[in-house]
Amino acid sequence: KAGVTQTPRYLIKTRGQQVTLSCSPISGHRSVSWYQQTPGQGLQFLFEYFSETQRNKGNFPGRFSGRQFSNSRSEMNVSTLELGDSALYLCASSSYGLAGALGNEQFFGPGTRLTVL
């Protein structure tokens, strides 16, 4: 089975621009979560989507948004970029909701490294 894929892997933007990141979960997984990882703040939860619905949201400003499509692929958008948005953005998928305890495990993608200049 193919793993979680994220595109692009690297991105350089300037302040004020917007960016869209993409995540394709493992086939059959309907839950997709997004995290921001920085050296200072560690892994911070952004939001989770399940069957095209946002099920959970972390404590991030409204500039951060996401969506999920019917094929479970997810996109994350950040508008009006700030220098502090520079981070590794990780996507993780899970089969949660389908069957048993194993569904609680998350599988991570390689991440998108966003640099804001």
Place this chain on the structure above:
Amino acid sequence: AQTVTQSQPEMSVQEAETVTLSCTYDTSESDYYLFWYKQPPSRQMILVIRQEAYKQQNATENRFSVNFQKAAKSFSLKISDSQLGDAAMYFCAYRSDGYGQNFVFGPGTRLSVLP
């Protein structure tokens, strides 16, 4: 809200030796899952081991084992016969059992393995 604490920002171990990484968590739930994830430098995060809170037996995966103390809310990871490839950032994570529960990660412990 649940929190996960890893009190050791950095640790080192000699190759072939044993090391234990600490993790404590705070929750009022009775059913939940605990995980250790490994993130090697510039590489993908992968699951090392998982533990269901309702199971008293400690999980084991080859050289990796946990010491799960539910009453103390402690979940430590023991790595035996450490190898150079074990060098990574290790994250302890918690997820309660229930619809719509997200993962809560600890700040991580950076493990160095010395040859």
